[in-house]
Amino acid sequence: MTSANIEDPRGPGRARIPSSRGLSRAARRVASFVFSLAVTLFGLLLVTFLIARVVPLDPVLAVVGDRATQAQYEAARVELGLDRPLPEQFVRYVGDVLTGDLGTANLTGQPVLRDIQRTFPNTLELATFATILGIVLGIPGGVVGAVFQGRWPDQVIRVVGLLGYSMPVFWLGLVALLIFYGILGWAPGPGRLDVTQQFTYEFDVTRYTGSVILDSALSGAWDVFRNAVAHLILPAAVLGYFSMAYISRMTRSFMLEQLGQEYITAARVKGVPEWRVIWVHALGNAMVPLITVIVLSYASLLEGSVLTETVFAWPGLGLYVTQALFAADFNAVLGGTLVIGAMFIVLNLLSDILYAIVDPRAR
Amino acid sequence: MFNLRTPILAGSLLLGTALAGSMALAATPPDTLVIATSIDDMLSMDPAQSFEISGGDQINNVYETLVDVDPVSLQPIPGLASEWSVSEDGRTFTFKMQEGRKFASGNPVRAQDAAWSLQRVVKLDLTPAFIITQFGLTKENVDQNVRATDDMTLVIQTDRPFAPTFLTNALTASAGSVVDMETVMQHAEGEDLGNKWLSQNSAGSGAYTLRSWTPNEAIILEANPNWDRAADLQMKRVFVRHVAEPATQRLLLEQGDVDMVRNLTPTDIEAISNVEGLKVQDSLRGLIYYLGANQNNEILKNPKVVEAIKYLVDYEGLTNTLLKGRDVVHQSFLPQGFLGEIKDNPYKLDVEKAKALLAEAGYPDGFPIEFLMRNEQERIDIGQALQGTMAQAGITLNLRPVVGSEALEIYRARNHELTLQTWGTDYPDPHTNASVFASNPDNSADAKLVGNLAWRNAYAAAETTPMVEAAVVEQDEAKRRAMYEEMQRVAQATSPLIPLFQQIEQTAMQANVNGFQAGGAVESAYYWPVTKAAAQ
Numbered sequence: 001m002t003s004a005n006i007e008d009p010r011g012p013g014r015a016r017i018p019s020s021r022g023l024s025r026a027a028r029r030v031a032s033f034v035f036s037l038a039v040t041l042f043g044l045l046l047v048t049f050l051i052a053r054v055v056p057l058d059p060v061l062a063v064v065g066d067r068a069t070q071a072q073y074e075a076a077r078v079e080l081g082l083d084r085p086l087p088e089q090f091v092r093y094v095g096d097v098l099t100g101d102l103g104t105a106n107l108t109g110q111p112v113l114r115d116i117q118r119t120f121p122n123t124l125e126l127a128t129f130a131t132i133l134g135i136v137l138g139i140p141g142g143v144v145g146a147v148f149q150g151r152w153p154d155q156v157i158r159v160v161g162l163l164g165y166s167m168p169v170f171w172l173g174l175v176a177l178l179i180f181y182g183i184l185g186w187a188p189g190p191g192r193l194d195v196t197q198q199f200t201y202e203f204d205v206t207r208y209t210g211s212v213i214l215d216s217a218l219s220g221a222w223d224v225f226r227n228a229v230a231h232l233i234l235p236a237a238v239l240g241y242f243s244m245a246y247i248s249r250m251t252r253s254f255m256l257e258q259l260g261q262e263y264i265t266a267a268r269v270k271g272v273p274e275w276r277v278i279w280v281h282a283l284g285n286a287m288v289p290l291i292t293v294i295v296l297s298y299a300s301l302l303e304g305s306v307l308t309e310t311v312f313a314w315p316g317l318g319l320y321v322t323q324a325l326f327a328a329d330f331n332a333v334l335g336g337t338l339v340i341g342a343m344f345i346v347l348n349l350l351s352d353i354l355y356a357i358v359d360p361r362a363r
Numbered sequence: 364m365f366n367l368r369t370p371i372l373a374g375s376l377l378l379g380t381a382l383a384g385s386m387a388l389a390a391t392p393p394d395t396l397v398i399a400t401s402i403d404d405m406l407s408m409d410p411a412q413s414f415e416i417s418g419g420d421q422i423n424n425v426y427e428t429l430v431d432v433d434p435v436s437l438q439p440i441p442g443l444a445s446e447w448s449v450s451e452d453g454r455t456f457t458f459k460m461q462e463g464r465k466f467a468s469g470n471p472v473r474a475q476d477a478a479w480s481l482q483r484v485v486k487l488d489l490t491p492a493f494i495i496t497q498f499g500l501t502k503e504n505v506d507q508n509v510r511a512t513d514d515m516t517l518v519i520q521t522d523r524p525f526a527p528t529f530l531t532n533a534l535t536a537s538a539g540s541v542v543d544m545e546t547v548m549q550h551a552e553g554e555d556l557g558n559k560w561l562s563q564n565s566a567g568s569g570a571y572t573l574r575s576w577t578p579n580e581a582i583i584l585e586a587n588p589n590w591d592r593a594a595d596l597q598m599k600r601v602f603v604r605h606v607a608e609p610a611t612q613r614l615l616l617e618q619g620d621v622d623m624v625r626n627l628t629p630t631d632i633e634a635i636s637n638v639e640g641l642k643v644q645d646s647l648r649g650l651i652y653y654l655g656a657n658q659n660n661e662i663l664k665n666p667k668v669v670e671a672i673k674y675l676v677d678y679e680g681l682t683n684t685l686l687k688g689r690d691v692v693h694q695s696f697l698p699q700g701f702l703g704e705i706k707d708n709p710y711k712l713d714v715e716k717a718k719a720l721l722a723e724a725g726y727p728d729g730f731p732i733e734f735l736m737r738n739e740q741e742r743i744d745i746g747q748a749l750q751g752t753m754a755q756a757g758i759t760l761n762l763r764p765v766v767g768s769e770a771l772e773i774y775r776a777r778n779h780e781l782t783l784q785t786w787g788t789d790y791p792d793p794h795t796n797a798s799v800f801a802s803n804p805d806n807s808a809d810a811k812l813v814g815n816l817a818w819r820n821a822y823a824a825a826e827t828t829p830m831v832e833a834a835v836v837e838q839d840e841a842k843r844r845a846m847y848e849e850m851q852r853v854a855q856a857t858s859p860l861i862p863l864f865q866q867i868e869q870t871a872m873q874a875n876v877n878g879f880q881a882g883g884a885v886e887s888a889y890y891w892p893v894t895k896a897a898a899q
Contacts, residue, residue: 067490067493068490069812072490107406108578108579109578115578118577194620195620323579
């Protein structure tokens with residue numbers, strides 16, 4: 001992204017032979033990425049850690065509960081290391097994290113790492129599916145809206161999008177369940193799997209990745225796979241609706257900007273077919289800022305949609321971290337924050353890479 | 364919705380129909396009990412550690428205790444011990460083990476297992492340990508004082524004479540579960556006596572074994588073929604699915620995807636009680652709502668003021684509206700269902716009487732007071748209702764709703780004024796509540812008896828503390844019962860701990876499900892008596 005890149009005399013599209021200069025640049029990039037990853041995660045840990053220590057919630061009480069005597073309380077306080085000075089607590093925590101130990105969650109009595117391995121794949125499935133729906137429907141919607149600006153297709157798309165923005169997700173989720181599960185019986189109920197499939201999953205499916213969909217496919221348990229996908233559709237559609245509303249609105253505005261540019265007029269004058277002008281020339285350029293929008297929207301879904309996860313009894317990361325927060329379970333909160341932070345950084349990198357693919361100038 | 368033809372919905376419909384196919388008429392497997400409920404409180408399956416409601420429900424079906432509780436009458440009955448006796452001095456309890464009982468592993472259930480299980484609770488010293496250690500058992504003496512004299516005989520020696528029913532009742536709690544020593548010790552790590560392994564696994568002799576527990580997701584129990592009544596067990600599996608949202612629970616029940624749901628709101632209960640094929644079962648549980656008036660407060664330490672407050676609660680009104688189907692009026696500290704329960708509720712809303720009492724106390728125009736509670740909807744609603752009735756006598760309640768753990772912190776530090784709290788029983792003996800509501804061995808601030816409710820309210824309980832001490836050692840059951848009745852009447856008249864309501868649990872289920880027992884005030888849920896008639 002330096003000026004040197006832009007002035008690259010070879011220009012885009014030409015075969016590129018990796019030069020030693022290119023290699024060292026790649027190495028520098030990797031190094032700078034790793035460095036920024038480390039710095040960001042460290043900062044994130046520090047801030048979360050400090051917030052966790054200043055909020056007026058007592059993690060000891062959360063562990064020992066209502067019945068504890070003063071002696072049990074003190075013992076638990078020592079056990080949790082909370083009697084030590086704050087800097088020492090932090091150093092110990094970071095040391096543990098570096099060795100892969102995120103501590104034990106009071107909320108579940110399990111290692112935080114195991115909890116995250118269990119909840120994160122569920123959130124990943126939901127967010128990915130929702131984002132795909134958002135892209136597949138949102139981009140064409142936005143393009144159509146821009147092309148028919150002010151006319152009825154635009155109005156319809158805008159109203160649908162507006163509904164997506166303004167309806168509380170909790171309510172939308174319940175209504176969707178009521179209609180498609182309760183009344184029509186087309187979608188399966190809340191939860192990750194039906195009872196029978198849950199048993200098959202429990203007894204016959206090997207856990208390779210922690211993702212029900214992937215694991216059941218890899219194990220060839222197609223009944224479970226179908227059921228898992230079926231269970232995913234409704235919550236993903238509800239989440240995807242919001243994602244779609246956002247993506248289509250942004251697409252529309254980016255497209256309007258592009259359609260007003262001179263190169264569009266030039267292309268039309270040259271006799272380029274209209275579909276090509278819109279879907280290739282204009283959309284191609286609108287994709288550049290759109291990638292950032294999509295990646296950010298994906299990242300925010302990966303944080304987990306607590307309300308959707310609640311309504312659909314979906315055991316995801318968002319629900320986990322939120323419950324942990326209310327229960328003053330700081331190990332779980334810190335662990336969850338770390339994962340979400342890392343995801344943001346990785347997605348940022350992904351967006352840089354996509355950027356480079358779509359926009360030659362960024363190479 | 365169709366007319367909108369929103370692409371996303373249409374898309375989801377298409378995909379949904381394509382994939383849903385065969386799931387139109389869902390019914391649960393005939394040999395599986397499927398329950399949707401909230402299990403997010405569950406922390407461990409180890410009976411020496413578990414102290415949560417959800418954990419207790421599973422443990423009650425996976426483990427057995429020396430003394431059991433009958434699922435129908437909810438009275439103590441012989442469990443793994445067939446009989447027991449108490450020595451003359453009331454300090455030595457001898458239990459005879461049942462013949463021929465086996466753990467799920469196939470190992471025989473011996474007195475050594477029972478002794479080791481109790482020793483383990485004391486040595487691990489986790490939350491429920493006090494239920495066992497209160498008999499004078501310590502890490503140092505437990506190996507001598509709880510011992511197997513042979514494979515079939517267990518002897519427990521207490522530090523002083525105790526009421527026999529006190530010990531046998533305490534042994535019915537989860538902490539009294541008998542675990543399979545050999546199996547557990549194979550998985551012990553360091554000094555943990557198998558605690559880590561047993562948190563996630565089971566080694567009991569009960570109707571089921573734990574197949575898996577995924578926190579906040581699901582629990583699967585499987586029939587234990589070595590259980591003595593295994594042949595009669597109809598539900599070969601129990602599947603407890605974590606569903607936090609009541610509206611979602613209701614949908615699952617109405618669709619027939621689950622047999623039973625346990626956290627519906629009164630509105631949901633009312634709606635489904637008219638639905639054919641569904642039914643609702645009530646069970647009075649051990650949870651009590653009460654007010655605590657801090658006796659360190661200048662105003663609240665006046666007994667007339669406390670009495671006036673007792674007349675300023677609209678007991679009937681609240682249980683008929685806000686708490687309908689959830690609570691009943693209950694003005695004594697032992698829940699109904701406990702030994703020594705009393706059912707008289709002498710107080711009702713009487714503003715004039717309260718005004719007269721306040722005038723006598725020197726507050727004819729009332730006073731402002733802070734009202735601490737957890738920021739949960741039901742409690743806020745109750746707080747607002749109390750605000751209304753108290754205002755009629757001039758008392759201004761300044762509501763202070765805070766997060767649960769913060770409320771507890773304030774309360775344990777005696778930093779509240781008037782507070783709304785709940786209390787659940789710890790084990791099915793009257794001493795569980797008597798010891799915290801009516802007994803305060805040392806009211807000084809330095810004593811820090813933070814687990815004791817009387818202490819938290821700086822209430823010396825001078826009259827009832829000796830009564831509690833006497834009742835817990837009384838050898839005669841009838842006399843013991845009378846003692847609890849009497850001390851509750853004293854507390855009712857004088858205590859600044861004011862019991863208001865007792866919780867009802869409403870379990871909604873398919874009409875073909877029979878035999879479920881939520882456990883009443885004294886036990887956890889029973890799955891194993893459940894049968895399902897063939898679905899219509």
